[in-house]
Amino acid sequence: MEPVLRLQDVSKAFPGVQALRGVQFDVRAGEVHALLGENGAGKSTLIKIVSGVYRPDSGSIVLDGQPVQLHSPHEAQRAGIATIYQELLLFPELTVAENIFMGHAPRRAWGGIDWRAAATGARQILASLDIHDLDVEAPVGALSVGNRQRVEIAKALSQKARILIMDEPTAALTQADVERLFAIVRRLRERGVGVVYISHRMAEVFALADRVTVLRDGAYVGTRDAAQTGEGELITMMVGRTIDQLFPKSDVPIGMPVLEVEDLSLAGVLDGVSLTVRAGEIVGLAGLVGSGRSELAQTIFGIAPATSGTIRVAGELVRIDSAATATRLGIAYVPEDRATQGLIRPMRIRENLSLAVLGELARRWFVDRAAEMRLAEDAIRRFSIRAPGPEQIVGKLSGGNQQKVVLGKWLATKPRVLIMDEPTRGIDVGAKAEIHRLMTELAGQGLAILMISSELPEVLGMSDRVLVMREGRLVAELPRADATQEAVASAMMRTAKAA
Amino acid sequence: MATADPRAAMPGRLHGLMLRHEMVLAAILVAALFVLSLQTDRFLTTDNLLNQGRLMAEIGLIALPMTYIIITAGIDLSVGSIMGLCAIMLGYGWKNLGLPLELSIALSLLIGTIAGAVNGWFITRVRVPPLIMTLATLALYRGLAEGISQARSVRGYPDWFFVLGQGELLGVPTQLWLLLVATVVAAVVLARTSFGRMLYAIGSNETAARFSGLPVDRCKIAIYALSGFTAGLAAWIFVSRVSTTRSDMGTGVELDVIAAVVLGGTSIFGGTGTILGTALGVVLVQLLKNGLALTGVKGDATIVVIGSVLILSILVSNWLRARRGVD
Numbered sequence: 001m002e003p004v005l006r007l008q009d010v011s012k013a014f015p016g017v018q019a020l021r022g023v024q025f026d027v028r029a030g031e032v033h034a035l036l037g038e039n040g041a042g043k044s045t046l047i048k049i050v051s052g053v054y055r056p057d058s059g060s061i062v063l064d065g066q067p068v069q070l071h072s073p074h075e076a077q078r079a080g081i082a083t084i085y086q087e088l089l090l091f092p093e094l095t096v097a098e099n100i101f102m103g104h105a106p107r108r109a110w111g112g113i114d115w116r117a118a119a120t121g122a123r124q125i126l127a128s129l130d131i132h133d134l135d136v137e138a139p140v141g142a143l144s145v146g147n148r149q150r151v152e153i154a155k156a157l158s159q160k161a162r163i164l165i166m167d168e169p170t171a172a173l174t175q176a177d178v179e180r181l182f183a184i185v186r187r188l189r190e191r192g193v194g195v196v197y198i199s200h201r202m203a204e205v206f207a208l209a210d211r212v213t214v215l216r217d218g219a220y221v222g223t224r225d226a227a228q229t230g231e232g233e234l235i236t237m238m239v240g241r242t243i244d245q246l247f248p249k250s251d252v253p254i255g256m257p258v259l260e261v262e263d264l265s266l267a268g269v270l271d272g273v274s275l276t277v278r279a280g281e282i283v284g285l286a287g288l289v290g291s292g293r294s295e296l297a298q299t300i301f302g303i304a305p306a307t308s309g310t311i312r313v314a315g316e317l318v319r320i321d322s323a324a325t326a327t328r329l330g331i332a333y334v335p336e337d338r339a340t341q342g343l344i345r346p347m348r349i350r351e352n353l354s355l356a357v358l359g360e361l362a363r364r365w366f367v368d369r370a371a372e373m374r375l376a377e378d379a380i381r382r383f384s385i386r387a388p389g390p391e392q393i394v395g396k397l398s399g400g401n402q403q404k405v406v407l408g409k410w411l412a413t414k415p416r417v418l419i420m421d422e423p424t425r426g427i428d429v430g431a432k433a434e435i436h437r438l439m440t441e442l443a444g445q446g447l448a449i450l451m452i453s454s455e456l457p458e459v460l461g462m463s464d465r466v467l468v469m470r471e472g473r474l475v476a477e478l479p480r481a482d483a484t485q486e487a488v489a490s491a492m493m494r495t496a497k498a499a
Numbered sequence: 500m501a502t503a504d505p506r507a508a509m510p511g512r513l514h515g516l517m518l519r520h521e522m523v524l525a526a527i528l529v530a531a532l533f534v535l536s537l538q539t540d541r542f543l544t545t546d547n548l549l550n551q552g553r554l555m556a557e558i559g560l561i562a563l564p565m566t567y568i569i570i571t572a573g574i575d576l577s578v579g580s581i582m583g584l585c586a587i588m589l590g591y592g593w594k595n596l597g598l599p600l601e602l603s604i605a606l607s608l609l610i611g612t613i614a615g616a617v618n619g620w621f622i623t624r625v626r627v628p629p630l631i632m633t634l635a636t637l638a639l640y641r642g643l644a645e646g647i648s649q650a651r652s653v654r655g656y657p658d659w660f661f662v663l664g665q666g667e668l669l670g671v672p673t674q675l676w677l678l679l680v681a682t683v684v685a686a687v688v689l690a691r692t693s694f695g696r697m698l699y700a701i702g703s704n705e706t707a708a709r710f711s712g713l714p715v716d717r718c719k720i721a722i723y724a725l726s727g728f729t730a731g732l733a734a735w736i737f738v739s740r741v742s743t744t745r746s747d748m749g750t751g752v753e754l755d756v757i758a759a760v761v762l763g764g765t766s767i768f769g770g771t772g773t774i775l776g777t778a779l780g781v782v783l784v785q786l787l788k789n790g791l792a793l794t795g796v797k798g799d800a801t802i803v804v805i806g807s808v809l810i811l812s813i814l815v816s817n818w819l820r821a822r823r824g825v826d
Contacts, residue, residue, distance in 0.1 A: 327712035358693040
């Protein structure tokens, strides 16, 4: 079958990086084509070329058998290529119908916008996607993330999209929303839309995709039929090496309690949380988004000090009123949001790595440049951060390498307790395995680790003990042996289902 | 591809982006010196330049902590009013309260520091945006100054008091020495100390700075207090230079200071800037004002030229940056 869209031998360079090197890619009508690769492999550049944001340095784009030039996102849209980015680009103050028809609303004879036709049209499009529970007059800002995404899909269809690109569509969705999204994507496929699907989650790729294309370091590795490949092969293609074991958790002797939290409350957010983390232990903290997991971490770390309850570090009662105090007590927090909480992206690797130890690194008041340089070079070597050197601007690194910088920054404080909030979110398989290996190694050295994660396989694979939070409380504590996917998931969602 | 922010330059590296801006400024400065010296032979003389140094000291001093504040993505509009308040308190404490003049000077410096710390406290603890907070105290401190002075000026200071504002040391105006030392210290602190590093970190990403355990609030209160103290110091120099105290002293100073800092390449969005740039900005503004006045250009036209230079310098350095492909 002749593909709708074909990219041939496409290359693109940015100052200092060759983002794509002779890549080929095609999309057929009525298929889901998954695009896989580690962060920095060139996926984003590729979809930006397809959606008209970038122009390739060389190579051709062939649409319906005709070579085309896409000079702008607008031209790509007119050619029937719609893109749904990770950050949804909707107007929160406008209604669902207004958003769907933004820029191409139905007109009346005298040129005014026909709002009634727009509302009807919006309802029809949503109905064609089997979405009947969305009020087209509601402002988009009031909708859940899942619903907003459906609005984006409807908007793409209203523009008669024949190719729909979805960049990590499930990153912020709940399980129920993910299933609805899958149903919608399958419906689009039946209607003959070609879907380009980017995701880090292997299970999704195998649930949806007809074909899979893998990129590595800006180069094309290969395309496989989803039915005729397996997770192992794809991971090998992505990282260029075999990963025998995704979660290399080994047993280490568990020591004395290092972090003891008792009856911790934060008005309206946390309700009497008690937990203990021991030396050498990795405690997994599961729960839905909004269940208070990150808030618990930030309360322990002093960002939002507790309103009541006690915290002990290594047996000693402490009062933590700021992140500075927590750091001094040997608590480190690798936050959920790398870009805004974890890193200062315009600054250099060296400057980011020394940020939490500036005081210790200083001689009198002066930053000891030599010591700082040693710290940075050690960290780059120890965590195999892929960068030209310590002077590299952190914002230019890939997600996995950025996460390693955050981790390196906190390990430089020589913590006793390490709290990791979504330690591997949005990073590629290779970096993920490296971070997991590092966690095991650190636990082996006697560090107490509290790991928050939305990925159940990660929680189950890495934890000695699993705690589950729901609505600001701890609702379950399961030892490794009893922590099954079903047991944890049902503890996470019990009342959510009843409600 | 991750997008990188070009506002990443840090001092101390010759390849840094901002040094490009400073080179542009230095070039403009040399060109201005050259052109102005052709227009009039009274401009490029030692006497005139030293005298301009004397006039520049107050703006130059206040511009140093202002650079710190703008690097943290803040702003301090109240410096002119603090200067007025401190000038009044200096005269009032001596004349009306009968304090020894030395003590009155110390008191006025203390009041300046407190006035700045109040700004910092509200900005960090009550989370009032710096622009709003210092706009409010711009009015408030000026009002206090006027209320206390009751429109009376204070004169008749003893001779020793004029050394700072009108005296000389080794042939150079006293306050110029002070400005030189303060500038060097401020530059070293910003470029080399962990305090300076914190300022850049706060300005680039305050949340991440907080999450890294840096004492963000203390740091901010400190720089606003320093700004108040420096405004007090400028008030002392100013009173000593003009021999009298009036409540409208320092009116509009904030605009000159901010213009000089921004001209010096400090981004109003925070995260970048150097003391060298600010120093060049201060000198350039002062020499343009003076040179144009000497060549017979009227006051209004001078302001137009300064505005144009400000825009020009920003355009040129943006163009340089784009050409190097940083964006």
